[in-house]
Amino acid sequence: MRNERLRQEMKAREGELRALRQQQQPAPCLPCEHVQENGRLQERLAQLQREVEEARAKLGELDLEVQQKTNRLAEVELRLKDSLAEKAQEEERLSRRLRDSQETIASLKAQPPQVKWVLLTVVESSKAKQALCESQSRNQYLQEQVGMQRQVLKEMEQQLQSSQKTAAQLRAQIMLYEAELERAHGQMLEEMQAMEDEKNRAIEEAFSRAQVEMKAVHENLAGVRTNLLTLQPALRTLTNDYNSLKRQVRDFPLLLQETLRSARSEIGQAIEEVNSANRELLRKYRRELQLRKKCHNELVRLKGNIRVFGRVRPITKEDGVGAEAASAVTFDPDDDAVLHLSHKGKQVSFELDKVFPPKATQEDVFREVQALVTSCIDGYNVCIFAYGQTGAGKTYTMEGTAANPGINQRALQLLFAEVRSKAADWDYAITVSVAEIYNEALRDLLGKEPQEKLEIKLCPDGSGQLYVPGLTEFRVQSVEDINKVRRDEPLRVGTLHMW
Secondary structure, eight states, X not given: OHHHHHHHHHHHHHHHHHHHHHHHTTOOOSSOHHHHHHHHHHHHHHHHHHHHHHHHHHHHHHHHHHHHHHHHHHHHHHHHHHHHHHHHHHHHHHHHHHHHHHHHHHHHHTSHHHHHHHHHHHHHOSSOHHHHHHHHHHHHHHHHHHHHHHHHHHHHHHHHHHHHHHHHHHHHHHHHHHHHHHHHHHHHHHHHHHHHHHHHHHHHHHHHHHHHHHHHHHHHHHHHHHHHHHHHHHHHHHHHHHHHHHHHHHHHHHHHHHHHHHHHHHHHHHHHHHHHHHHHHHHHHHHHXXXXXXXXXXXXXXXXXXXXXXXXXXXXXGGOSGGGGSOSEEEETTEEEEEEEEETTEEEEEEOSEEEOTTOOHHHHHHHHHXXXXXXXXXXXXXXXXXXXXXXXXXXXXXXXXXXXXXXXXXXXXXXXXXXXXXXXXXXXXXXXXXXXXTTEEEETTSSOXXXXXXXXXXXXXXXXXXXXXXXXXXXXXXXXXXXXXXXXXXXXXXXXXX
């Protein structure tokens, strides 16, 4: 009755929840704090409904488990009844056989006096020998029958004892079954009672939670209704604003087109002004470029198109020690272009464009020829080479070392740096080739057939420039490419000191 009452109350609460949902549905409004609170209440309400459904599912599982245990109990009782019926039938059958055996024994006990009397009659009668023989045969047959009946009786008694033992075992087993059945019945009653208590407790807890949540829902719903009443003026204001914005949106395409036309006109005018300024800047840049090239070439011409520098290397161990290792070269402290040489006791002076003392660095030497790289980029032919006897320091001056490079590497690095800086305005193509003039024979040191003779000819375009037809050329993009060409195509003759 209590469970029925709880179910009825839960149904009533569910009816109230449905009524609340129906009341909440027709009250849409703009997103606000009260609407969010209403949404949270609805989520809490859905959670309570899920808890009620879980309690119902658990109650159904408990009912199913009780039904299964009831079915098992009925099966055990049916098997017990079948065992009792089989036991009664077996006892009745044994009793019937026992009665038959007792009747047979009684009938056999009644026959021996007749046999004795026949024997006595046969002894006393001397005339009926044939009857005596027949009586003896009959007596022997009866004795055999008695033995057989005794054997049967013995077997019947053994079967009776076995049946009694079986009956005792069956009684003991029945008692065990009854005890087990009683224990299972008691355990089932306890479990059913515990399940019933748990079900009632779960229903009461769910009901109490539902009541608390329902009360909270009612309170919050009352607050939401109050807030909705206060929000109606704000909603009307928002509706008016929305209508105003809607009218503005309708007029927006016309305003946008007018603004775009004005912006296009202003942008076109600005682009035209920028293009005009760019053309003027480009014209000035080209004029300044020509002026710079002219000034640079004039500076190079004033310095001399052909310049000769002298460099004196320090004294080394190979030059010897003592007075013999003294330097035969002296310098003029007031003029860095004069070199004095002591030869056979006389002093001979030489005047060059510049003289580098032993303490001069690779950077000092390169600084004097650095301007020639700019002339090369401007389109002029440039040649830098070292001349001197073996051990004078030509290779060190031109090649240098990895840590302190010479003119070759520094000039190539400057060349590619200048090309990269002007890449936005000019396109440069740099190729490398190596040729040798030896004994009036021109040979291609990078070609596959270095012994092939080549010739120097004038360019057919009438520019007066010289070129070598068939000379091997490699396109390069960096200093590393040039060094790779030199490593992959080693020079056939000696060491080249020309660039």
